[in-house]
Amino acid sequence: MYGVALRMLLGDRAKYVGLIFGIAFSTMLMSNQISIFVGLMSRTASQILDVREADIWVMDPRVEYVDEIEAMTDTQLQRVRGVDGVDWAVPYYKGLTVAHTRGGSLQQVIVIGVDDATLTGVASKMLLGSVENLKQPDAMIMDRAGFEFMWPDEALSLGKVIEINDRRAMIVGICDASAPFATFPVVYTKYSTAMTYIGSTRKQLSFVLVHARAGEDPHALAARISAQTGLKALTWRDFALATVGYYVKRTGIPVNFGITVALGFIVGAAVVGQTFYIFVLENLRQFGALKAMGVSNATILRMVLLQAVVVASIGYAIGIGLCAGFFEVSSRVSINLRGFELPWQVAVGTAGAVLVIIVIASIASVRKVMVVDPAIVFRG
Amino acid sequence: MANGFFTIRYGIPLFALAMLSFASWSIASKYSTRVVAKPPIAAPASPYRRSIVGSGIVEPASEVIALAIERGGVVTRVDVVAGAKVKAGQPLFAIDERDYRAAVAQGEATIAAAQAAIASIGQRMILQQDAIEQSRAGLDVADAEHARATLDHARYSELVRNLSAPRQRFETAVADVRKAAAGSAAAKAILSGARHQVELLTAQRHEAEAKLAQAKAALEQAQIALDKTVVRAPIAGAILKVNVRLGEYAQAGVLATPLMTMGSVDPLHVRADIDEADASRIHLGAPAVAQLRGNPSVSATLAFVRVEPYVLPKKSLTGNTTERVDTRVLQAIYSFSPKDFPAFVGQQVDVFIETPEADSASQAALVPNPG
Incomplete structure (x- = not known):
């Protein structure tokens, strides 16, 4: 009987292809848009995600997200170190400043100052040079995208010199930092060197990075640091979520993407639902004949569902493949689209959405078959 | 027709399968859990369960002496x-030192001159003693003459009364007595003058001795200046x-950059800055360790020395003249042997001080009791 159902489906080639195309298009649109949205939002927390050594970020209580910085006094670092359960704590500076190239062009850069003694917090993937090179005088590490942005059409190389706040800064390493939301080049340097790059302000310490002792619950430790020092302490995950949450709340980005995703869903549901409905309607005579031959309603329901599932599976597989292909190509073609990829959560979620579409389409169509009079076969 | 059917029947599902596999591969290749990295250089970690941490600076036990x-x-x-x-x-x-050496030589010459002056006065004193003797002899002669004249006068006055001698002879005797008396008085005056001359010389010698003492003091001063x-x-x-x-x-005096600095380096001290907010948690004599910056595996146990009871503004700020300082720190001083801990004077270290389980009000022990 299921063979008959499939034969019925394949018999109407135009609708068969149309259904698959509808599902594939809808899948592709939804997964693509959600993936880009997720990628864009996670860019806002790039600097947090790039610090792989720390469990907890400690900051001034007024800080809401990573780009809004209220500096603290240097002695707060020592206070955090004194909290029970802290394995180690190091200072971390983040700020924006202007760099001058030898060619005379100006470029906003994100300056990140890492602890002089431990060099904790530099993006872990080094393409050229090593993190220890930061110990050299006037040394800094730049991210690959920043290098390519400042010196287009030049191969990555060490030893290039720029000027930041009238001070010499030489590239001693190139790393693969996650793309920042603001797209500026990222410059890693020693904390003390960063201080000379930004000029003198009395409070300088942006963040304290904390590593919990083995067996210590990071959440409990964060709460203890807050209680003992009066500062705000968040686990890296909470801080990243807070940062993403800030952009979701304060910008129109989710609305924009939400509309596109909804469009994909609605168009998919409408096209697929309507096509499937017409397909069932056109095959009403065949279903009627089957009923006349004594096939039960339950069997017919299963037949329709089988047809729907086959179409949905093939359509989803093609759509998700196209989406994956898009990201595979885009991330290789443009450095500005680096980091955009298809997460498995999005693939699973899209599958769920496709399932909802196909269930809606089946329910809308199968009602007609259930109530069809077998005598329809014999009518003109 | 059959060919088209074949495509529809197997081609599309196969294509779909291929696409699904591609998507799965793509997702799987990007999927990675967060790799937890270790700091490139080990970070300093407290060896105690509960501790206060301060940034310390190594200094000599004598503190740094700026020589002037x-x-x-x-x-x-x-x-x-x-x-x-x-x-x-x-x-x-x-x-x-040449100027100062010249001053010493001058002082020495002044002393020699003063000593010579004293010696010359001594010689004159001896001469004066001779003069006194001479005057005394002169007085004796005058006295003898006076006695003889007086006897003559008495004899002639008797003879004249008896008219056994001429009057003229008597008058001569009277004049002789007067002359002898005057001669005696003159000799007495000469003797007295000679004696006064001795007193004058004695006073002159005192003056010369005072000048010698003065010259000696000046020489000593010059020698001290030379020594300095x-x-x-x-x-x-x-x-x-x-x-x-x-x-x-x-340059003399207190300089911003001292001419030379020194200190006693065994044992060395660590001066740890502790945030005033943490000051209440510090316990006198609690165990403490210092760790080298950049290599926390090099550490040393510290011995408590003292806490400076004045909470002072933190020093290592930007140094901007317009800055407002509201970070104040308590300084705790610990000592260690340089054999155990290869730290240079002036080097910054991380200091961990153990605190007991319960933070009691230990600050009361630190604050000097007014009673």
Whole structure:
């Protein structure tokens, strides 16, 4: 009987292809848009995600997200170190400043100052040079995208010199930092060197990075640091979520993407639902004949569902493949689209959405078959 | 038709399968859990369960002694290099001493002159004694003459009364008595004058002696000044920094950059800055360790020395004249043996001080009791 159902489906080639195309298009649109949205939002927390050594970020209580910085006094670092359960704590500076190239062009850069003694917090993937090179005088590490942005059409190389706040800064390493939301080049340097790059302000310490002792619950430790020092302490995950949450709340980005995703869903549901409905309607005579031959309603329901599932599976597989292909190509073609990829959560979620579409389409169509009079076969 | 059917029947599902596999591969290749990295260089971690942490600076047990010179001058000798171990009193550097040496020579000459003056007065005293003797003899002669004249007068007055001698002879005797009396008075005056001359000479000798004492004091002063052209080590220790070089002018007084700094380097001290907010948690004598910056595996156990009971503004700020300082720190001082911990004077270290389980009000023990 299921063979008959499939034969019925394949018999109407135009609708068969149309259904698959509808599902594939809808899948592709939804997964693509959600993936880009997720990628864009996670860019806002790039600097947090790039610090792989720390469990907890400690900051001034007024800080809401990573780009809004209220500096603290240097002695707060020592206070955090004194909290029970802290394995180690190091200072971390983040700020924006202007760099001058030898060619005379100006470029906003994100300056990140890492602890002089431990060099904790530099993006872990080094393409050229090593993190220890930061110990050299006037040394800094730049991210690959920043290098390519400042010196287009030049191969990555060490030893290039720029000027930041009238001070010499030489590239001693190139790393693969996650793309920042603001797209500026990222410059890693020693904390003390960063201080000379930004000029003198009395409070300088942006963040304290904390590593919990083995067996210590990071959440409990964060709460203890807050209680003992009066500062705000968040686990890296909470801080990243807070940062993403800030952009979701304060910008129109989710609305924009939400509309596109909804469009994909609605168009998919409408096209697929309507096509499937017409397909069932056109095959009403065949279903009627089957009923006349004594096939039960339950069997017919299963037949329709089988047809729907086959179409949905093939359509989803093609759509998700196209989406994956898009990201595979885009991330290789443009450095500005680096980091955009298809997460498995999005693939699973899209599958769920496709399932909802196909269930809606089946329910809308199968009602007609259930109530069809077998005598329809014999009518003109 | 059959071909088309084949495509529809197997081609599309196969294509779909291929696409699904591609998507799965793509997702799987990007999927990675967060790799937890270790800091490139180990970070300092507290060896205690509960601790207070301060950034410390290594200093000599004597604190840093900024050596100064009392009078300015051009440096002519530098006897030590930075790092040299010196004994108390050992010469370190010297300025041009010629002026001071000349002052000493002058002082010595003044003394010699004063001594010569005293000797000459002594000689004159001896001469004067002779003169006195001479005058005394003269007086004796005059007295004898007077006695003889008086006897003559008495004899002639008797003879004249008896008219056995002429009157003229008597009058001569009377005049002789008067003459002899005058001669005696004159001899007496000469003797008295000679004696007065001795007193005058004695006074002159006192004056000369006072001048000698004055010259001696001046010489001593000149010698001290000469001695001060050489700067010596006030205590035994090590030279930390030498800022004087041959031919430079060494300025006197307190300088922003001292001419030379030294201190006693065994044991060394660590001066730990503790945020005033943490000051209440510190316990006197609690165990503490210091760790080298950049290599926390090198650490040393510290011995508590003292807490400076004055909470002072933190020093290592930007140094901007307009800045407002509201960070104040309590300074705790610990000592360690340089054999155990290879730290240089002036190096920054991380200091971990153990605190007991319960933070009691230990600050009461630190604050000096007014009673």
